[in-house]
Amino acid sequence: MEIDIYLFGASGHCKVIIDIIASTQDLTIKGIVDDYPNQKELCDIPVFNTNSFGTFSDKQFIVSVGNNRTRKKIVDHLSAIYPIAVHSQAIVSKRAIIGKGTVIMACAVVNSDAFIGQHCIINTAAVIEHDCKIANYVHVSPNVTLAGNIIVGEGTHLGIGATVIQGIKIGKWATIGAGSVVIRDVPDYAVVVGNPGKIIKYNVENE
Structure with a gap:
């Protein structure tokens, strides 16, 4: 129906x-x-x-x-009902949990026991590995790769092609620049760029 x-x-x-x-x-x-x-x-x-x-x-x-x-x-x-939308060419584990309002685009992969919060964007060909925990309002851009057991805080934006090694914790409302390689935990509001990723500034705390 x-x-x-x-x-x-x-x-x-x-x-x-x-x-x-x-x-x-x-x-x-x-x-x-x-x-x-x-x-x-x-x-x-x-x-x-x-x-x-x-x-x-x-x-x-x-x-x-x-x-x-x-x-x-x-x-x-906006008081409304929020479904999820998953592209038919995405691969989402039956053991993953997807929050309301979230969209998952073509060729994205969400693996076993991953948790995706509400109103997130899992963009084209992004990979969310096992046991990752993605908070609400996160945008995971095209070709981002998150290894296992990563935590991403609310509102964070991971730019195109960023890579995050296993076990990393990224805070809320942070920005990970395109192509960055994250090998250390990232605090709230931090802007990280480069390989290896380094903090260059902090976003304004204007939630």
Whole structure:
């Protein structure tokens, strides 16, 4: 039985989520909602202005916004039902736990006993190995590799192609730069770049 859902945010990231849902057999997108829509359709799906959309609480939504902080703000103010969306070409262990509102893109791998929090993005060809724990609102970019037993705190962004060795703990709202290799624990709000990864600054604590 197909489930009707809506997306919130008519962005480039939204296009990828549309493709995820198109690959499945059980979700159908009825429309896209945006605070400031600059088009009436996206990928042949109607786009509605938030103010004229009506009630949200009885509808199923995925927040299709790539920015972690913005996604969290939307969820904090949007009372809705949140399904998950997993691309048909992703590999997700039956022993993994996936939180509501999370999206998993094509060719991603989530292995045994991994825990993925709510409203996360597991992007194209990312690898989440066994026993990893990913908190809410994390974005794991394309081709990121997380070895086993890694902890990633809320809101952290791991850039394209980053690699994290086993057993590492990364704090909340941190940023791991593209291509970085993380071999040491990362504190909250830290920005890490390079191989091996080094802290170059800290994000502003403006949750």
